[in-house]
Amino acid sequence: MAVDGSEHGERALHWAADQAALEHRPLLVVSVGGAETGPIMDRAADEARRLHPELVVHALSRYGDPRSILLELSTQAHLMVLGSRGRGALTSLLLGSVSSAVSAHAECPIVVCRPVPVRTGGRGIVVGADGTGQSLPVIEFAYQQASVRRLPLTVLHVYWDAVAAAAGFRRDWSVPLNAADLEELKTVLGESVAGFGEKYPDVRVTLSLKHGLVDEAMNPRQGAWDLIVVGRHPMDSTSRILAGTMATAVLERAWATVAVVPEAP
Numbered sequence: 001m002a003v004d005g006s007e008h009g010e011r012a013l014h015w016a017a018d019q020a021a022l023e024h025r026p027l028l029v030v031s032v033g034g035a036e037t038g039p040i041m042d043r044a045a046d047e048a049r050r051l052h053p054e055l056v057v058h059a060l061s062r063y064g065d066p067r068s069i070l071l072e073l074s075t076q077a078h079l080m081v082l083g084s085r086g087r088g089a090l091t092s093l094l095l096g097s098v099s100s101a102v103s104a105h106a107e108c109p110i111v112v113c114r115p116v117p118v119r120t121g122g123r124g125i126v127v128g129a130d131g132t133g134q135s136l137p138v139i140e141f142a143y144q145q146a147s148v149r150r151l152p153l154t155v156l157h158v159y160w161d162a163v164a165a166a167a168g169f170r171r172d173w174s175v176p177l178n179a180a181d182l183e184e185l186k187t188v189l190g191e192s193v194a195g196f197g198e199k200y201p202d203v204r205v206t207l208s209l210k211h212g213l214v215d216e217a218m219n220p221r222q223g224a225w226d227l228i229v230v231g232r233h234p235m236d237s238t239s240r241i242l243a244g245t246m247a248t249a250v251l252e253r254a255w256a257t258v259a260v261v262p263e264a265p
Contacts, residue, residue: 001081002030002070005040008083012113015257016081017048017055022148025078026056032066067101074106081111100248103260104232109141111259112251122226124152126218131157131188134263138231139192141261143200151226152204157189158217159209185209215249224255231263
């Protein structure tokens with residue numbers, strides 16, 4: 001996980017230490033910058049050991065561009081955890097958000113610990129499902145997290161049409177476009193989770209359909225999720241790039257911690 005001495009880095013450190021302890025994995029604390037980063041890294045490593053005395057903690061200090069270094073480390077990491085200042089999509093784009101850049105290109109899943117204004121109790125974990133075989137690693141990641149954290153899981157498929165979404169119609173998600181299309185979507189959603197119930201029998205799962213925009217459907221302001229899991233398509237075509245921006249939109253607007261998981265090529 002990456003630390004920078006800020007409260008946002010502190011929030012990410014706590015999440016990463018808890019996750020490493022849950023999965024019985026070592027934790028690598030990374031600080032990128034000059035000589036001044038050494039004390040920051042050491043304090044973060046000490047804090048992780050204080051939180052979980054049994055945890056194996058390593059520390060690494062590197063100098064250079066944070067994006068390049070973290071992307072390089074992502075080729076060997078099981079999971080990378082970053083903090084976020086929660087600036088919003090436009091400001092992060094203008095300032096070149098490290099978390100956005102890394103999550104868009106990393107080889108491993110990236111968890112971004114977003115600031116949560118008011119904590120009212122989480123609703124568990126939600127994962128976006130698009131019904132493709134490439135998204136299976138994303139759904140399995142969500143199942144794994146629900147299992148180790150003992151949280152309920154909602155598998156959500158969002159369907160929409162551009163005209164209705166732009167006009168603000170169909171705000172009642174329970175109203176289907178038509179019965180045949182809705183039944184087909186239910187079948188696709190069921191196929192997305194086939195086999196995972198047997199592999200993770202301890203996970204309580206709800207299948208859900210919503211009509212609207214992905215980032216709005218996955219980011220309720222009331223009763224925030226404990227974790228939002230979204231897939232990131234390989235950047236190999238115009239359609240994939242467009243789909244990738246959906247993951248970025250969810251990440252930048254979320255009221256909860258977000259995991260961005262690379263989909264299969």
